[in-house]
Amino acid sequence: MSTVLKYATKRRTIRKFDSNPINIEDVLMALKIGAQAPSGANYQPWRFIIIDDPKLKRRIREASEDGEKEFYKKVSGDWAEWLESKKLNPSKPFLEEAPLLVVVLAQNGIPYSTESVWTAIGYILLALEELNLSTVTYTPSDTKRVLEVLNVPETFRLEAILPIGKSNDTKIKEPRYEISDLVRFNNWHL
Amino acid sequence: MSTVLKYATKRRTIRKFDSNPINIEDVLMALKIGAQAPSGANYQPWRFIIIDDPKLKRRIREASEDGEKEFYKKVSGDWAEWLESKKLNPSKPFLEEAPLLVVVLAQNGIPYSTESVWTAIGYILLALEELNLSTVTYTPSDTKRVLEVLNVPETFRLEAILPIGKSNDTKIKEPRYEISDLVRFNNWHL
Numbered sequence: 001m002s003t004v005l006k007y008a009t010k011r012r013t014i015r016k017f018d019s020n021p022i023n024i025e026d027v028l029m030a031l032k033i034g035a036q037a038p039s040g041a042n043y044q045p046w047r048f049i050i051i052d053d054p055k056l057k058r059r060i061r062e063a064s065e066d067g068e069k070e071f072y073k074k075v076s077g078d079w080a081e082w083l084e085s086k087k088l089n090p091s092k093p094f095l096e097e098a099p100l101l102v103v104v105l106a107q108n109g110i111p112y113s114t115e116s117v118w119t120a121i122g123y124i125l126l127a128l129e130e131l132n133l134s135t136v137t138y139t140p141s142d143t144k145r146v147l148e149v150l151n152v153p154e155t156f157r158l159e160a161i162l163p164i165g166k167s168n169d170t171k172i173k174e175p176r177y178e179i180s181d182l183v184r185f186n187n188w189h190l
Numbered sequence: 191m192s193t194v195l196k197y198a199t200k201r202r203t204i205r206k207f208d209s210n211p212i213n214i215e216d217v218l219m220a221l222k223i224g225a226q227a228p229s230g231a232n233y234q235p236w237r238f239i240i241i242d243d244p245k246l247k248r249r250i251r252e253a254s255e256d257g258e259k260e261f262y263k264k265v266s267g268d269w270a271e272w273l274e275s276k277k278l279n280p281s282k283p284f285l286e287e288a289p290l291l292v293v294v295l296a297q298n299g300i301p302y303s304t305e306s307v308w309t310a311i312g313y314i315l316l317a318l319e320e321l322n323l324s325t326v327t328y329t330p331s332d333t334k335r336v337l338e339v340l341n342v343p344e345t346f347r348l349e350a351i352l353p354i355g356k357s358n359d360t361k362i363k364e365p366r367y368e369i370s371d372l373v374r375f376n377n378w379h380l
Contacts, residue, residue, distance in 0.1 A: 002219065003193045004317045008226040029192065032369040036198035037312060038327060041272040042364040048373045056376055079301055082231040111269055112329065115349070118305045119327070122227060122312015127194045137228060137309070139302065151378045159305070174232040179222040183238045186246055188341045 007129040012173035014134035017098040017165035024050070026131045027100060027164055034124035040112030046120050049103040049150055054096075059149050060103075060161070061095035067142025068092065094136065098163030103146070105156040117159045124162070134167040197319040202363035204324035207288040207355035214240070216321045217290060217354055224314035230302030236310050239340055241291040249339050250293075250351070251285035257332025258282065284326065288353030293336070295346040307349045314352070324357040 031048050039045060051057055068090035075083065083089075095101060106117040121137060128135055140146055143158035152158070184190060221238050229235060241247055258280035265273065273279075285291060296307040311327060318325055330336055333348035342348070374380060 002223070002317070002320055004197065004313070004320045005219065005223050005226075007194065008223045008313050008317070011226070013228050028369060028373065029195065031373060033192070033195050033198045035366055035369055035372055036195075036201070038203050038315070041269060044367055044372075046372065049378065050373060050375050053376045079231060114304060115308045115311075115327075115329070118308035119312040119315065121305075122309040123194070123198050123316065125228070125309065126313065126316060127192070127198070130192055130194045137305075139305070153378065156378075176225055177234055179218060179225055182225055182234075182236065183218065183221060183240060185240050186243045188239065188343065 004126065007126045011125060011129040013136045014167045014169045015094050015136050016167070016169035017094060017134065017163060018168045019097050019099055020166065021099045022133060022165055024052070024100070026133060027102065030124050030127040030131060030133070031102065033127040034120035037116065037120035037123050039116035039119070040110065043107065043110045043113070043116070045107035045110040045113040046117045047105040047107070047156060049105070051101040051103065052099065056149070057096050057101060060101060060146055061092055063145035063149050064092050064095055064140040064161070065090050067140050067145055071141035092138070094138070094163045095161065098165040100164050102162040102164060103150060103158060104160045104162060105152060106159045108155055108157055114159065121160060128164065132166070133164055135162045135164050137162060194316065197316045201315060201319040203326045204357045204359045205284050205326050206357070206359035207284060207324065207353060208358045209287050209289055210356065211289050212323060212355055214242070214290070216323060217292065220314050220317040220321060220323070221292065223317040224310040227306065227310040227313050229306035229309070230300065233297065233300045233303070233306070235297035235300040235303040236307045237295040237297070237346060239293040239295070241293065242289065246339070247286050247291060250291060250336055251282055253335035253339050254282050254285055254330040254351070255280050257330050257335055261331030282328070284328070284353045285351065288355040290354050292352040292354060293340060293348060294350045294352060295342060296349045298345055298347055304349065311350060318354065322356070323354050324359070325352045325354050327352060
């Protein structure tokens with residue numbers, strides 16, 4: 001079987017982590033792999049802040065949860081139903097429980113910077129899977145508070161926080177559509 | 191060496207293709223791998239149109255180049271300099287020369303759909319590398335004309351066109367920053 005297929009299929013989003021420390025060299029390897037992704041005009045608009053200080057993880061968690069509380073007051077429709085169905089709520093314990101967080105930043109004013117950074121995140125997810133590490137691509141509802149905690153200048157924005165660690169989560173992977181439901185040939189109309 | 195590292199490092203953007211047909215099963219495998227990516231609320235907002243009809247490839251090329259010609263009249267600054275330095279111009283022959291195109295669509299009105307689709311594209315790029323196929327993540331300056339050619343409804347937008355084939359390009363990979371230039375610890379300030 002294709003190796004990439006194996007990692008892509010096996011990889012699932014994890015929100016509960018074993019709190020034991022992980023090897024930071026593994027995390028640096030995953031980021032090094034992400035930094036090999038292509039980017040618009042090869043600007044490489046990604047930057048990463050690795051956080052392992054427990055006090056700082058707590059502050060990131062608090063800054064994120066403050067924003068989530070405001071978001072949950074306003075959310076409605078399909079998105080609210082999905083949050084409810086998955087028992088998601090403003091509490092984000094994984095930001096403290098994971099041994100390490102990677103805050104993924106994108107440079108502002110660079111063409112295709114969001115697209116480029118998320119291509120790199122795709123690389124990072126597969127790299128982490130190969131390294132037997134788990135994560136969730138979490139984007140706080142209010143990124144400004146987190147950026148302030150980390151003293152990030154206004155030339156960068158937050159795209160995602162990746163809490164990284166060994167999985168302590170027993171839930172199964174969310175089902176995916178069959179490829180035949182996603183692909184058409186030579187026209188939108190079948 | 192890590193397998194994902196190997197594919198990520200080896201993989202480079204290709205704009206010149208051998209026009210010989212490729213195995214469509216390989217392309218479907220790469221898309222199947224992409225469709226294993228995580229997405230906001232597991233909406234899986236990605237759809238793919240595979241194009242191998244030469245007449246249709248020509249129409250996609252024309253629709254794209256019409257938009258590029260208008261874009262190149264307006265572009266300025268760093269971006270214009272980069273385009274100039276790379277000898278890029280409104281001509282997009284790879285849209286006709288590659289044996290096959292994959293048009294990557296994203297569902298509108300879905301939270302984090304751009305982020306989700308580009309995570310999937312990250313997976314697809316590594317999958318294609320393993321399959322010994324090359325591509326470039328090309329986004330037309332004006333996507334509307336291409337969507338019209340393919341009769342895509344307004345509920346979807348175009349994120350990228352991936353021309354796929356065997357490389358016929360001798361250029362080397364663009365250099366990447368060292369990981370030490372991209373990573374900070376526990377704070378933006380070193």
